[in-house]
Amino acid sequence: MASSGSPRLCSISAASAVFLGLLGLMNSGSCDEQVPLILWTSEGTSVPWQSPPTAGHIVGQQQLASYLDKALDVGPRNVVLFLQDKMSIEDFTMYGGAFGNKQDSVFPNLEGALTSSSSPLVLPAVSWPASNAVIGQLQDQLETSPLYMDPETLSQLRLNASSPALLVFRLPYGIGADLMSAKEVLSGNDEVIGQVLSIMRSQAVPYTAIYTALRPSREAASLSMEAGLGGGRSLLQARGGYRERERERERQRKMKERTNTYAPVEFKEGDSTCILLWAKGLSVSFLRERTWEEKDLTSSTFGDSASVKLHGSSCDKTKARLVLNYEKVHDCSNFKVLFVMSQRYYKVSSRRWFTLDAVELECNGTKATFNGSRNIYAPAEYSYRCESVTNFRWPLLIPRSSKDPAIQWRVSFTDFQIQGFNVSGSEFSYASDCAGFFSPGIWMGLMTSLLMVLVLTYGLHMIMQLRTMDRFDDPKGPAISVPQTE
Structure with a gap:
């Protein structure tokens, strides 16, 4: 993140420079197990600059905690957490106007918040167990319990800049039979973000905002893309079609298992x-x-x-x-x-x-x-x-x-x-x-191997102790007499 007067995270000449420029670093990599995380502060508020991770680096739980600690030690301690059910880099590249068609972007409010903020931080790849633990890390850092809210409830709440607060807004994510379903859901989530930020501005309380998700959505998004585009990816499918079919079968099997599994x-x-x-x-x-x-x-x-x-x-x-x-x-x-x-x-x-x-x-x-x-x-x-x-x-x-x-x-x-x-x-x-490294089967294998090594060692030792005779009896001559003293 950047402080006023210091170099910013990136040069913002347009919304896409902040929003999709850094996110595109991970687009060519494997993001099956990662979700993006975006952090920014309210307009007019800045915090010390933090260098983003290098391209290809996956942010783990400890490193994410370090980012959050540095941001909240100096920045506003009124935290607004937008926690989406699922999200991946592909959601931004597909629906964020990444190829010049900015009028089709479904994130205008999010891009506007990043553009107006002096301290944006974009983490393209955060391991989803780390993103799952964001609420617990913020709770420990702020020493306050999370408040699950909606825009209507927030408008009735009066915040205090001197008293920390953790406001959590859960955002849905669902993909139907076509691409428009996911696009509409993300557009609705962006409108919620815009409403919340507007209410925060009206209260004139500085805040730190975080947008991330609990799970990656790449697999579901890629399957929907293939269903919508039909044979447009025939060249890619010729090379990886078998793998995609196996993924689809595995997904259907898991969905069938879930339907037969009761809730906790x-x-x-x-x-x-x-x-x-x-x-x-x-x-x-x-x-x-x-x-x-x-x-x-x-x-x-x-x-x-x-x-x-x-x-x-x-x-x-x-x-x-x-x-x-x-x-x-x-x-x-x-x-x-x-x-x-x-x-x-x-x-x-x-x-x-x-x-x-x-x-x-x-x-x-x-x-x-x-x-x-x-x-x-x-x-x-x-x-x-x-x-x-x-x-x-x-x-x-x-x-x-x-x-x-x-x-x-x-x-x-x-x-x-x-x-x-x-x-x-x-x-x-x-x-x-609870499963440890040494299971009963492993112990049985180790003990059996050790017993066989001991038997082999004893056998080699006995063979090495054999000595050939130095005297031989001739059946045609007199018998050899061996004195008892020898």
């Missing part, structure tokens, strides 16, 4: 989601007369037939508590499964982590507690996922004590995923998986 359990505090839970299988077992009686709670927890209630759940910046209430499980008329989570900052790793402190089972007032903080944890902006979470087979959940009622219970979560902090929308963030 979602707990909202106000209008924003703060806890998400999903599992392919969720069951509990009780020990009765030396026999384990199992109860499958999956259908009662997930899907259209779910009957679970979430009363008693709560969440804030440091604590989260998800309570699953069931009517009847085994002999329990009132059965509860509680997930207790916490978030804190660790100086050793210089980042925030969240832990699943305990899983509690409550049956008619009797509580069984399993500790999980030693094994179940993830970065605060991530979700946690594990193929199997149990207390009896490769246990990740440990009874609190030998006298705790937990020893009479078994819990089993299959394909388990949970997130209690920094939830964006209704989707999980990037997952931190």
